[in-house]
Amino acid sequence: MSAPPRPDLLSLTPEDLRASLSDHFEGRGQPTYRVGQVEKWVYQSLARSVADMSDLPGVERSALAEAFDMATLDATTVQRSTDGTVKHLWRLADGELVESVLIPTPRRLTLCISSQVGCAMGCTFCATGWGGFDRQLTAGEIVGQYRASRQWAEDNGYGPITNIVYMGMGEPLSNRKAVHPSLTILNQGYGVGARRITVSTVGVVPGILELAARPEQFRLALSLHAPSTELRAELIPLEKRHPLPEVLGALEKFDDGGGKRITFEYTMIDGINDDVDLIEPLAELALRVRAFVNLIPFNPIPYQDWKASRPDRIRAFAEILERRGVSVAVRGTRGRDIDAACGQLRGHTLVQIEKARKD
Numbered sequence: 001m002s003a004p005p006r007p008d009l010l011s012l013t014p015e016d017l018r019a020s021l022s023d024h025f026e027g028r029g030q031p032t033y034r035v036g037q038v039e040k041w042v043y044q045s046l047a048r049s050v051a052d053m054s055d056l057p058g059v060e061r062s063a064l065a066e067a068f069d070m071a072t073l074d075a076t077t078v079q080r081s082t083d084g085t086v087k088h089l090w091r092l093a094d095g096e097l098v099e100s101v102l103i104p105t106p107r108r109l110t111l112c113i114s115s116q117v118g119c120a121m122g123c124t125f126c127a128t129g130w131g132g133f134d135r136q137l138t139a140g141e142i143v144g145q146y147r148a149s150r151q152w153a154e155d156n157g158y159g160p161i162t163n164i165v166y167m168g169m170g171e172p173l174s175n176r177k178a179v180h181p182s183l184t185i186l187n188q189g190y191g192v193g194a195r196r197i198t199v200s201t202v203g204v205v206p207g208i209l210e211l212a213a214r215p216e217q218f219r220l221a222l223s224l225h226a227p228s229t230e231l232r233a234e235l236i237p238l239e240k241r242h243p244l245p246e247v248l249g250a251l252e253k254f255d256d257g258g259g260k261r262i263t264f265e266y267t268m269i270d271g272i273n274d275d276v277d278l279i280e281p282l283a284e285l286a287l288r289v290r291a292f293v294n295l296i297p298f299n300p301i302p303y304q305d306w307k308a309s310r311p312d313r314i315r316a317f318a319e320i321l322e323r324r325g326v327s328v329a330v331r332g333t334r335g336r337d338i339d340a341a342c343g344q345l346r347g348h349t350l351v352q353i354e355k356a357r358k359d
């Protein structure tokens with residue numbers, strides 16, 4: 001019989017980590033301050049392995065490494081855009097690949113992280129959706145992207161990460177078993193404020209309700225992309241399972257919590273979802289849940305010949321929404337020169353690996 005998997009130091013919530021370490025060191029007759037030493041290595045010093053924990057006696061490091069796993073990520077590719085955006089492709093312990101992106105702006109450094117390897121949702125405008133689903137990430141692998149990116153940002157003069165968005169590969173609310181603890185770990189362990197963490201969903205209603213029930217003020221972004229069920233179903237297959245009226249009902253519950261902010265993400269695709277007739281229904285939805293609207297020019301992907309909406313059309317959307325009292329921003333497309341649309345870098349790398357295998 002194979003041994004049960006060891007608990008991963010990076011996947012445990014701070015409370016569980018403390019309890020597990022207390023049991024471990026108590027069982028070994030060690031002083032209680034050993035717990036604090038390990039916590040410091042995990043949350044502050046960003047140790048990559050138990051072997052790094054140099055203030056523990058060697059015998060205690062060996063015992064700790066035997067009792068606990070510590071799943072860290074290795075960067076296989078780092079792409080740096082001319083606009084400062086940095087995309088990492090991380091290799092996980094089993095060889096799977098996930099992406100994260102650092103997006104610097106004058107006042108912020110935002111990290112976009114992945115929650116799954118691939119994605120089962122099949123959204124037609126998304127490179128990850130075209131690649132299909134491989135597996136869920138663990139909480140430690142989600143948090144690991146933050147740890148490794150923070151270290152990279154420090155080493156390369158990018159400064160501290162101020163915001164985290166769960167907008168990389170995968171649908172976070174389809175991996176709630178890992179995403180919930182990862183939120184707790186980032187917030188309580190690494191000290192990232194809840195209001196600086198945004199979870200993005202295409203509309204997984206049970207997940208929105210669970211997030212609404214949490215006491216922390218994590219933010220929620222709905223990938224809306226169309227204000228009617230008919231059009232949305234052409235872009236997001238999940239719309240057939242959780243239609244917009246049901247999603248809006250869940251968002252109202254999220255908003256009921258008070259002070260929890262909702263954002264609508266609206267990717268503007270030329271001739272697909274940028275008809276001016278769509279502005280009024282979009283305004284109505286946004287006003288109903290007091291959502292901030294981000295208009296994002298479509299970032300072309302290899303599997304579709306769609307183009308971004310024309311700038312004048314995007315401006316018209318923004319101006320009319322504003323006149324209707326909706327808070328709106330037009331987001332620049334970042335990192336166009338580095339496969340920055342989610343899933344593209346992994347997609348290209350997998351094609352190269354496959355090609356190398358065949359050659």
Ligand code: SF4
Nearest residue numbers: 119121123126129170
């Ligand atoms: S947009 Fe998000 S949910 Fe849809 S396929 Fe891409 S990663 Fe998955």
